[in-house]
Amino acid sequence: MQGHHNKQTNKLVRKLVVIVLAMFGFGFAMVPLYDVFCDITGLNGKTATEAAQINESGIDTDRTITVQFISRTAKEMPWEFRPEIAEIVVHPGETKIIKFYAKNNTLVDMLGQAVPSVAPGRAANYFKKIECFCFEQQFLSGQEEVWMPLQFYIDAEIPTDVNTLTLSYTLFDISLSDKASQASTPEETAIVES
Amino acid sequence: MTTSTTDMAHDDHGYMATGIKRWLxxxxxxxxxxxxxxxxxxxxxxGGSMAMVIRAELFQPGLQIVNPDFFNQLTTVHGLIMVFGAIMPAFTGLANWMIPMMIGAPDMAxxxxNNWSFWILPFAFTILLSSFFxxxxxxxxxxFYAPLSTTYSNGSTAFFVFAVHIMGISSIMGAINVIVTIMNLRAPGMTYMKMPLFVWTFFITAYLLIAVMPVLAGVVTMLLTDTYFGTSFFDASGGGDPVMFQHIFWFFGHPEVYxxxxxxFGIVSTxxxxxxxxxLFGYSSMVYxxxxxxxxxxxVWAxxxxxxxMPLIGELFxxxxxxLIAVPTGVKVFNWMATMWxxxxxxxxxxMFSIAFVILFTIGGFSGLMLAMAPVDFQYHDTYFVVAHFHYVLVTGSLFSIYAAAYYWLPKWTGHMFNETLAKAHFWCSLISVNLLFFPMHFLGLAxxxxxxxxxxxxxxxxxxxVSIGGFAFGLSQLIFLAVVIKCIRGGxxxxxxxxxxxxxxEWTVPSPAPYHTFSTPPKID
Amino acid sequence: MRSRNLSWLLLGVLFSSSTWAESSINLTEGVTGVSHDVYDLHMLVLYICTVIGLVVFGAMFWSMFFHRKSKGHVAATFHESTKVEILWTVIPIFILLAMAIPATNTLIAIENNDNSELTIQITGSQWKWHYSYFDQDLDYFSVLSTPRAQWDNLSGPGEEKGENYLLEVDKPLVIPINRKVRFLITSDDVIHSWWVPAFAVKQDAVPGFINEAWTNVDEPGVYRGQCAELCGKDHGYMPIVVTALPENEFDAWLKEQKVAAIAAAEAEKASLAERMTMEELMTLGESTYVASCAACHQANGAGFPPSFPALKGSPIALGDVSKHIDIVVNGKSGTGMQAFGKQLTLKQLAAVITYERNAWGNNTGDVVQTADVKAATGK
Incomplete structure (x- = not known):
């Protein structure tokens, strides 16, 4: 055996271990990379999580786009949640305000978070929110109700073959945002739930 | 059993211990x-006995034997065991046995x-299987698509994640070993382009392993933290995306298929x-x-x-x-055909196993080509057509090649010829039953x-x-193989x-059975 | 031996191309323009594969038969030929192009979701589908209607299986023919996949995100499909049924449904004043329980712990009534327990809670009335 501890072997092993570690890191790096990729391509229909600037590029009055609003509550979320109107026709560049109604149907205080999604996904980047209740968490005490504003415009650069755009909000219950406390002990969950 | 061992540099493998210590x-x-x-x-x-229960349940409509939740456990663990416990370790075993002998090295580098990477495997599978109880x-x-495996899991996620981590570490260590052995221990004169194709394919596979097994480790780690530590990699309510899980998983998963x-490919090319x-026709084109x-x-993972x-542009890409993968794969099949010509x-x-491999793997390749067509995949996806496809590739593909390899080298390993009648019975029973088992699955999926x-x-x-009858017959046929191997070890x-x-x-220049140590002095290749 | 194997395999390949077309072992042609295109593509690739298979396997079997050692054939020595190798690299590329071009066109058609006349929101959850007609105030759940006695044969032969076994639901999705219907697909819990083979539509339902798909059906009829993505225990028990009606019948149906919805709302209000007897509550409670709860908590209340806890002897069912009402109406986040306040009427909720508190030896004697549910939750 020509010395498996020789320098050459060690060097090669070290290189390979570096590749392994780099690829392990790459697995995690795919998370931000995916987000960047989605931002560019609108892959998953996620919209920006930060407010857009007020539109200054003018209104394209030659085109109209139908914007549909869908409100959903996650299945364990007992709130009422709906937009004031189901759809609206806008010109690209035109700023509109739509209000969403939310009511906490329970008797206890709860924290909600609305997560937006746009279909078709490639239009997501052209849906600009100047003000949105989805930028922050919503706190409602028992039986409290609220009208929440969404101020938006459609970027005039939006591809010409997009004529209908659907914005969906899913409202999640994040009162117990530390998920660990619920999931880790099945026995405990069983007692509480049953 | 031993050649001259006294001149070995390291006594830890200079002698052969006996009993359990030898193996430990x-x-x-x-x-x-x-x-x-x-x-x-x-x-x-x-894993096969789990498949038998699955096929027994599916023998007729209605729930007869197991409840739906246990059925899901069986399909899951069947898949995990066959991929990580059967096919991959079998290939690593072949690599261990044959690569040093094929390149004229005394041992793995x-x-x-090497000892470690094997001995952690039984623990991984003990953890995985213990979760049944x-x-x-x-x-x-x-x-393991999130969030079914995170928020909605039945509490087995931790077992699963730790088991996969250990399997991954084992595979990575095995792969590092293969690479170092091939790069550093080739006998003088054994240039890369003189290496047997078998060695080449394991060399490339080892690189794939060290590239993607860490990604698998990463994604199961995220799964673990999502399930138990409140992160939201794959949870939309926390700003994550369940589809991202699939992107990372298949970034591992598709190379894993190869x-x-x-x-x-290396085995049948031998x-x-x-x-x-x-x-072999077109050796260098085989390498490329x-x-x-x-x-x-x-x-191609997506x-x-x-x-x-996905957006249209992604689907097209x-x-x-x-x-495009059909092109190099086609080249391989044509080369085998031309070798026989x-x-x-x-x-x-x-x-016999090799010829069955080429034909049946090609059928699996054809269904793969059909699945590649995105518009039609909308119909095929997640149906039995896919089940038929990957079983043609993995059973009549990988498994049949492993059988070909086992029969090819059994005489070298044991020093005895195997019982040819029994072995042929194994082949014909397997060939007929495997097609009865998997071919109608195409029809089921299309329907x-x-x-x-x-x-x-x-x-x-x-x-x-x-399909179930074919499944039972195929399962039983594999016991013939066990009989062949035991008989072959005992004598013949x-x-x-x-x-x-x-x-x-x-490998054919050393006696059969191969001595405990071979090529302590490197052979000369011209 | 070998030549028999040859004919057997060839038979399989030939069989694949000639006789499949009409029978149920082949892909359905479907009832939409897209599904026809998809079917044509499928047949195109199948024929190409068959021809390539015949050539390659034919050559292999030829050499197996004529170039065998037992016939005294001596091996040739050639082992490479650049010309041939280039040829069989380039020809497949052209074949692939011939497949890719029509596939691209079909894909572009599939992904064009614009200009629809009707939008339907489809939401999957464990293990039912929910359909909501956009801007029409009409929505309902669609659940497997095959009785458990037909499919659960674990403890006996069970009932005889019906014609549409496992492919039937209580309320199918209704759509018009000859109109472009757009689906917005999402999920409430895990990933599901909405698949109707006759439309060639299969789209994943991803929690928190919406996906689009569309169809335009040519012929009226009833079309059946299933959830295609593993979604937990009852993945095999969430079928999809779509009824396609002629346009005028669809419009009439839609009107009818709206009238019915108003009536149901009034009945709900009226039920508040109603006092039901224990017997009535238990009867309605049992049927509601079997339909909505038994999938997880089992008909005998034993559940599948730890994911789905037992109700028999459980501290919730035996303890404080208002807590029990709360968990049924509002669900429990982070678990599979849904907020049934959205799915059941007040009357059903009252009945099912009464049932859970008095069945399987949970003999609390509590009677929960519609008004109690209303009061406890403010629903």
Missing amino acids: FTTNHKDIGTMYLWFAFIMFLT LPRL LGGAPNFGWT IMILPA TIPTFSRKK ATSSIAFLSFI HHMFTTG FMYCTL RGSISFEVPM GMPRRIPDYALQFADFNMW EKAPAKPWDGAEGL
Whole structure:
């Protein structure tokens, strides 16, 4: 055996271990990379999580786009949640305000978070929110109700073959945002739930 | 059994211990290879018996034997065991046994690491299987899509994640060992382009392993933290995306598919020339084709995800890249065909398995080509058509190639010829039953039967019954193989150093059975 | 031996191309323009594969038969030919192009979701589908209607299986023919996949995100499909049924449904004043329980712990009534327990809670009335 501890072997092993570690890191790096990729391509229909600037590029009055609003509550979320109107026709560049109604149907205080999604996904980047209740968490005490504003415009650069755009909000219950406390002990969950 | 061992530099593998200690502490590549192969076969029978229960449940419509949740546990663990416990360790076992002998090396480059990478495997599978008795095994499919495997899991996620971590570490160590061995321990004169194709395919596979197994480790770690530590990588309510899980998983998963088939290419590229008594046609194009398949495997992953709502441009890109894989794969099949063309063919058992491999793997390749067509994949996706496809590739592909390899080298390993009548019985029973088992699955899938269901509509009943009968027959046929191997170890006709007259390669220059230590002094290659 | 195997395999390949077309072992042609295109593509690739298979396997079997050692054939020595190798690299590329071009066109058609006349929101949850007609105030759940006695044969032969076994639902999705219908697909819990083979539509339902798909059906009829993505225990028990009606019948149906919805709302209000007897509550409670709860908590209340806890002897069912009402109406986050307040009427909720508190030896004697549910939750 020509010395498996020789320098050459060690060097090669070290290189390979570096590749392994780099690829392990790459697995995690795919998370931000995916987000960047989605931002560019609108892959998953996620919209920006930060407010857009007020539109200054003018209104394209030659085109109209139908914007549909869908409100959903996650299945364990007992709130009422709906937009004031189901759809609206806008010109690209035109700023509109739509209000969403939310009511906490329970008797206890709860924290909600609305997560937006746009279909078709490639239009997501052209849906600009100047003000949105989805930028922050919503706190409602028992039986409290609220009208929440969404101020938006459609970027005039939006591809010409997009004529209908659907914005969906899913409202999640994040009162117990530390998920660990619920999931880790099945026995405990069983007692509480049953 | 031993050649001159006194001149060995390191006494830890300078002698052969006896009894259990020999196997526990061995650093000998042949011992470790043997253990890998036996482990793989035991796991194959374990995963296979789960498949038997699955097929028994699906024998007729209605729930007869198991409840739907346990059914999901069976399909999940069947998949995990066959992929990580049977096919991959079997290939690692072959690599351990044959690579040093084929390149004229005395052993693997990192023998102690080799011992480790084997011995952590039984622990991984003990953890995985113990979950059956500790609140339920993983029931979210071997692809463990979030959030079914996180928020909605049955509490088995931790077992699953730790088991996969250990399997991953084992594979990575094995792969590092293969790479270092091939790069540093080739006998003088054995240039890269003189290496047997078998060695080449394992070399490329090892690189794929160290590239993607860490990604698998990463994604299961995220799964773990999402389930138990409140992170939201894959949870929309916390700003994550469940589809991202599939992107990361299949970034591992698609190369993984090639990890399980490239070594098979290497095996049949060894056996077909032997029994055609003719050199392998297009050796260098085989090397390039293997490399390009490996490269393409990194840019086609999302063809598993056409229905997840990708934008058109993404669907087109992944469809084109996937179709492209047909080119190097076609080259391989044509080369095997050309190797046989105008050869002097005889039909020993390894050759029979190899020919069956080429034909049935190609059928699996055809259904793969059909699946690559994104618009049609909307119909095929997640149906039995896919189940048929990957079983043609993995059972009549990878598994048949492993059988070909086992029959090809059994005389070298044991020093005895195997019982040819029994082996032929094994082949014919397997060939007929495997087609009865998997071919009608194409029809089931096209007719609209989704995969991973414990019960089905009545129009699928007839084919499912045939499939189940084929399944039971195929399962039983594998016991014949066990009988052949045990008989062959215990005795039989003495094998010469080179039992196959058309065979080439360094492994045939040493006596049969191969001495405990071979090539302590490197052979000379011209 | 070998030649028999040859004919057997060839038979399989030939069989694949000639006789499949009409029978149920082949892909359905479907009832939409897209599904016809998809079917044509499928047949195109199948024929191409068959021809390539015949050539390659034919050559292999030829050499297996004529170039065998036992016939005294001596091996040739060639082992490479650049010309041939280039040829069989280039020809497949052209074949692939011939496949890729029509596939691209079909894909572009599939992904064009614009200009629809009707939008339907489809939401999957464990293990039912929910359909909501956009801007029409009409929505309902669609659940498997095959009785458990037909499919659960674990403890006996069970009932005879019906014609549409496992492919039937209580309320199918209704759509018009000859109109472009757009689906917005999402999920409430895990990933599901909405698949109707006759439309060639299969789209994943991803929690928190919406996916689009569309169809335009040519012929009226009833079309059946299933959930295609593993979604947990009852993945095999969430079928999809779509009824396609002629346009005028659809419009009439839609009107009818709206009238019915108003009536149901009034009945709900009226039920507040109603006092039901224990017997009535238990009867309605049992049927509601079997339909909505038994999938997880089992008909005998034993559940599948730890994911789905037992109700028999459970501290919730035996303890404080208002807590029990709260968990049924509002669900429990982070678990599979849904907020049934959205799915059941007040009357059903009252009945099912009464049932859970008095069945399987949970003999609390509590009677929960519609008004109690209303009061406890403010629903």
